Amino acid sequence: MKEKLLKIFLEHEGEYVSGEKISQELGCSRTAVWKHIEELRKNGYKLDSAPRKGYRMVTKANGIHSHEIKQYLKTNYLGQELTYYDAIDSTQYAAHKLAQEGIGEGHVVIANEQTAGRGRLGRVWHSRSDTSISMSLILRPTLPPQKTPQITLLAAVAVVRAIKKNTGLTCEIKWPNDILLNGKKLVGILTEMQADPDLVHSVIVGIGLNVNQQKEDFGEDIEEIATSLSIAGGKTIDRARLIADILSEFEWLYEEYLSKGFSTIRPMWEAYSISVGTYIYARMIKDVIYGYAKGITDDGVLLVEDEHGKVHSIYSADIEIDTSR
Numbered sequence: 001m002k003e004k005l006l007k008i009f010l011e012h013e014g015e016y017v018s019g020e021k022i023s024q025e026l027g028c029s030r031t032a033v034w035k036h037i038e039e040l041r042k043n044g045y046k047l048d049s050a051p052r053k054g055y056r057m058v059t060k061a062n063g064i065h066s067h068e069i070k071q072y073l074k075t076n077y078l079g080q081e082l083t084y085y086d087a088i089d090s091t092q093y094a095a096h097k098l099a100q101e102g103i104g105e106g107h108v109v110i111a112n113e114q115t116a117g118r119g120r121l122g123r124v125w126h127s128r129s130d131t132s133i134s135m136s137l138i139l140r141p142t143l144p145p146q147k148t149p150q151i152t153l154l155a156a157v158a159v160v161r162a163i164k165k166n167t168g169l170t171c172e173i174k175w176p177n178d179i180l181l182n183g184k185k186l187v188g189i190l191t192e193m194q195a196d197p198d199l200v201h202s203v204i205v206g207i208g209l210n211v212n213q214q215k216e217d218f219g220e221d222i223e224e225i226a227t228s229l230s231i232a233g234g235k236t237i238d239r240a241r242l243i244a245d246i247l248s249e250f251e252w253l254y255e256e257y258l259s260k261g262f263s264t265i266r267p268m269w270e271a272y273s274i275s276v277g278t279y280i281y282a283r284m285i286k287d288v289i290y291g292y293a294k295g296i297t298d299d300g301v302l303l304v305e306d307e308h309g310k311v312h313s314i315y316s317a318d319i320e321i322d323t324s325r
């Protein structure tokens with residue numbers, strides 16, 4: 001109901017819409033309309049009411065309901081079907097469930113708040129209500145499972161390009177899935193899949209982005225390592241527009257990738273990467289490798305040359321750049 005009401009106001013931007021017209025379009029009583037209007041006000045929308053004229057939306061809250069995203073969305077399929085939640089444990093869980101039930105490629109699950117957002121290796125991802133972006137994209141590429149790390153790298157390129165277009169800010173990618181701004185973590189990407197040993201059924205790309213948080217909005221555990229677009233750029237960002245831009249960038253890169261392979265994505269990824277061409281510590285579950293990050297392979301694997309000249313293929317690790325060299 002809230003979605004329908006918001007749609008009416010967005011279609012009549014700046015104009016009054018009578019209570020009677022709203023009650024007809026929603027198929028509910030005038031009292032119910034009033035209750036829904038109050039609910040929108042509680043959600044941060046500023047709505048005027050005037051006798052004999054009705055209601056008018058004065059300012060939009062920075063909402064990310066599907067129709068708010070769709071007014072900017074220029075994709076052919078990615079995000080054209082969206083499932084929106086005000087609050088959910090994790091969009092990844094919801095997307096996995098939808099994928100298992102057979103939902104088509106391009107469906108996106110999005111939430112205004114996550115109460116149990118997940119990072120890699122069971123770590124926590126904080127997604128604050130009204131200020132962040134938390135979404136999971138459902139893809140169905142015909143790929144062997146070992147190729148899916150390439151999709152994480154593709155996602156990072158899409159997000160960095162969309163941020164640049166939307167805000168002018170230039171981010172950096174730290175292999176494999178961190179996007180940093182001024183050296184602090186801005187975005188986390190979590191790519192998971194449902195697959196047989198030799199064929200992927202679905203890939204779920206989870207993207208968490210700090211948009212309008214201020215420093216005090218981050219908890220003590222991350223306030224020194226995290227940043228947001230608003231902190232870096234000094235202004236409030238329209239989340240719906242940014243989401244639409246990320247989905248557009250993602251879709252064309254994904255189409256390029258499917259038709260021409262990773263070699264088209266790789267130079268773009270390298271151009272934004274800060275981990276290649278530096279000395280790094282690659283921390284894995286049981287091991288740490290120190291050496292020179294030579295580059296990535298066409299499969300998205302990081303190549304690190306240790307001090308004895310041996311080249312290691314790193315499939316998954318946390319990277320720390322050695323700033324002393």
Ligand code: BTX
Pocket residue numbers: 089090091092093114116117118119120121123124125126127133134135136177185186187188189190206207208209210222225226227
């Ligand atoms: P990661 O394991 O690389 O990063 C997790 C680490 O990042 C945490 O241990 C913490 O130190 C730090 N961190 C947690 N929250 C934030 C934050 N908001 N900003 C900066 N640093 C933070 C990264 O995992 C992958 C995250 C994917 C999140 C998306 S959101 C949509 C989807 N749903 C879901 O549950 N996860 C994904």
